[in-house]
Amino acid sequence: MLLLTFQICESITAANFVKAMHTNRLIQPAMILVYLVLLILISCGEGQTSQLMDRTSSHLSEAIDSILHTAVTDHVIPGAVVLISRDDQIIHHRAYGFAQRYKYGMIPLDQPIQLTTLHRFDLASLTKVFATTFALMILTDQQEVLLDEPAYRYLPDFRGISKDSITVRHLLTHSAGLSPWKPTYYHASSPDEAYQYIRQLPLAYPVGKERHYSDLGFMLLGYLIESVTGKPLDTYLSEALFDPLGMKHTTFNPSPDGLPFAVTSHGNPFEKLMVDDDDFGYLCDEDPQAFTGWRNYVLTGEVNDGNAYHAHQGVAGHAGLFSIAAELQVLLQILLDGGVYSGHRFVSAEVIEKFLTKDALGHGLGWAMSQDVLPVDNLPAGSFGHTGFTGTYVLGIPSLDLSIILLTNRQNLGTNQAGYYNSVTPLRKGLTELVLEDR
Numbered sequence: 001m002l003l004l005t006f007q008i009c010e011s012i013t014a015a016n017f018v019k020a021m022h023t024n025r026l027i028q029p030a031m032i033l034v035y036l037v038l039l040i041l042i043s044c045g046e047g048q049t050s051q052l053m054d055r056t057s058s059h060l061s062e063a064i065d066s067i068l069h070t071a072v073t074d075h076v077i078p079g080a081v082v083l084i085s086r087d088d089q090i091i092h093h094r095a096y097g098f099a100q101r102y103k104y105g106m107i108p109l110d111q112p113i114q115l116t117t118l119h120r121f122d123l124a125s126l127t128k129v130f131a132t133t134f135a136l137m138i139l140t141d142q143q144e145v146l147l148d149e150p151a152y153r154y155l156p157d158f159r160g161i162s163k164d165s166i167t168v169r170h171l172l173t174h175s176a177g178l179s180p181w182k183p184t185y186y187h188a189s190s191p192d193e194a195y196q197y198i199r200q201l202p203l204a205y206p207v208g209k210e211r212h213y214s215d216l217g218f219m220l221l222g223y224l225i226e227s228v229t230g231k232p233l234d235t236y237l238s239e240a241l242f243d244p245l246g247m248k249h250t251t252f253n254p255s256p257d258g259l260p261f262a263v264t265s266h267g268n269p270f271e272k273l274m275v276d277d278d279d280f281g282y283l284c285d286e287d288p289q290a291f292t293g294w295r296n297y298v299l300t301g302e303v304n305d306g307n308a309y310h311a312h313q314g315v316a317g318h319a320g321l322f323s324i325a326a327e328l329q330v331l332l333q334i335l336l337d338g339g340v341y342s343g344h345r346f347v348s349a350e351v352i353e354k355f356l357t358k359d360a361l362g363h364g365l366g367w368a369m370s371q372d373v374l375p376v377d378n379l380p381a382g383s384f385g386h387t388g389f390t391g392t393y394v395l396g397i398p399s400l401d402l403s404i405i406l407l408t409n410r411q412n413l414g415t416n417q418a419g420y421y422n423s424v425t426p427l428r429k430g431l432t433e434l435v436l437e438d439r
Contacts, residue, residue, distance in 0.1 A: 060438040064092060067430050072097035076422050077391065078412045079115035079262065083325040083405040084435055088333060093117055093325065099409065100263035104298040106414045119262045120249055120322045121407045122304050124388030127321035128218045130250070130331050131237055133355065133366030134347075135225050136172065138240055141351045144228050147172070147365070154224045158199055165207050168224070171217045172365040177203040178214040183275050185293065185310030186286045194311040195223050211361040215307065215318040222317020234315045245330055245341065250323040253314040254301055259324065261301040264390050265411035268295055271306045273419045280419065304390055304411065319389075325405045332396050332403040335384075356384050356398070375429035376436070391421070393428045404435055 064082060071077050079097030083090065098112040099119050123130065139145040145154065147169040152158045154168070162177065170176040179201060188194035198216050205212050222233050229236045234252040242250050249259055273280045276288040293310055303309045305319035314320050334341045335356070338349035355365040362370035367384040371377050374385050374395065385395035391408035406428060410421050 068096040077408045080408040124390040126388040132317040177205040178216045179204045218318035254322045262409040
């Protein structure tokens, strides 16, 4: 019976099960029972079950395993989940390393918690594309939002001599001239207060002339979506996208019940330096000692980003979304398949093309499309992707019907002496190059 279970489970990875549920192929109670057995097997660790997690070539599988195991062994990352899809099929889906290696204060756990493919991750800035950008694609498709209309059409009090020329497109392409980051939680304890604070800030750059990646711009887009729909951002996304897709683990403010979490940072040491040290790259006038809300515990199932956590109660346009790799692949596949998933259209092909066409600054709407963000030079035309501060990365290549998802919890290893977290750029680059070489 156990052997039969393994044989059946070989074709039912977490990602494939999500897709199968959407197409009603595995609703029978017996098959659901089989899948529950798989969850138990996975929770015991990847060792004996790793070969059940993919159907990719042994060469590619071994190469991916090698670089991920090395990254864990060398303490570049605590753990990672990798999901590769090609031609609408999951070809590699595995977990490596640990969901948590250290307690608060960098105290090693006696028994580090093994990571599985079903751990939920803090997506950080992947929220910008999988939540905010997706919402705006739907609203654009419905003509509820017009990309080249001024932002004040939807946020009437977002006005000013220069601000009047800021369009929705400018916000999506990080060309609205806004500051990259400010500690809004020094000035606000609610989304409305945060909006009022951001609204009165002077612009830092000329509108429409340069790309300066900005969390503030996507906070504004979150407010804009709420203004247009009359619903909180998380409610709108659940009703318009996540629930219809059957995505039960993609949410803001996730419940502590259910699937486990990949643990992230030890409080917010990086943000403290952002406020305290101007040489760290962010000019802030705020006194770090004036804020008493710094978190002094390891973050588990709680958004790392301070602006999302303190000023937005976990729901913001720039950060706050949690998910698992299998459900992110569903959203990527919608984009690769021109807006259709399991026979249902969620957004028009025309709108997807509009959002995934490079502008004069080299990027799409919401999505990064230039090699200054994507890890490999000379990617096929139309490639799009994004990264997240917690150590997350996604890439889509429409011409190859290929997607790559890398979710890491790099922050649980703490910061180095300079105050930075380990870079996962070499890992992103190596993984991407391996997959492209396997074509």
